[in-house]
Amino acid sequence: MDKLWLYTSTLAKGLPVTISLSVSAIIVACGLAILLTILLTSQKAVLTSIIRGYILVFTGTPLLVQIFLIYYGLARFEAIRDHLPLLWDLFSRPWFCAFLALALNSAAYTTLIFHGALKAVPDGHWQACAALGMNQRQTLKVVLPYALKRALSSYSNEVIFVVKGTALASTITLMDLMAYNQFLNGRYYEFSIFIITGAIYLLINGFLSIIMRIIEKKALAFESQ
Structure with missing residues (x-):
């Protein structure tokens, strides 16, 4: 029991970093994905090509490589080190890079989810807005919330993926839950440490799943009223 308490209390020290990373990334990614989804409907070839290129890069490469490129790669640019001290200060911080x-990464996947949901909106909704004389901006104000509600089920999986992705932050010296797991394993080398770490991630993701289900049910119930 003493070891169990030692392992759990030590691992808990990494929870604030894991949770702050998860919440911040999810909020920013969701907002960015909504913006990119709207821009993808603009029918501007150059803009849509840039967005699709961004999505291709971030969905086609491993998250670990992206973390390394941001944390280690930007240090090679002298222009950032010598002429942009504020920007260099940000990119020299492991938490910000992670x-x-x-x-x-999450914004790229979320954009695919949201844009797919928008394309799946029945033609009748678009035709009804057109019949009322709505322009594209007004139509999106009506259709986009409907699409986002339908995307909540798929989006909940992406939220969980973000939490699990935070485990890679330990590779750039960030003391999150996984980093404390590695610290304990290096000192005690016991399999139970990994079991406890996995159980903590499971509890976090289980809690998030419940929250997402509640949000989805309330959103759909509000729509049906």
């Missing part, structure tokens, strides 16, 4: 990589 947050940025997670947010950009």
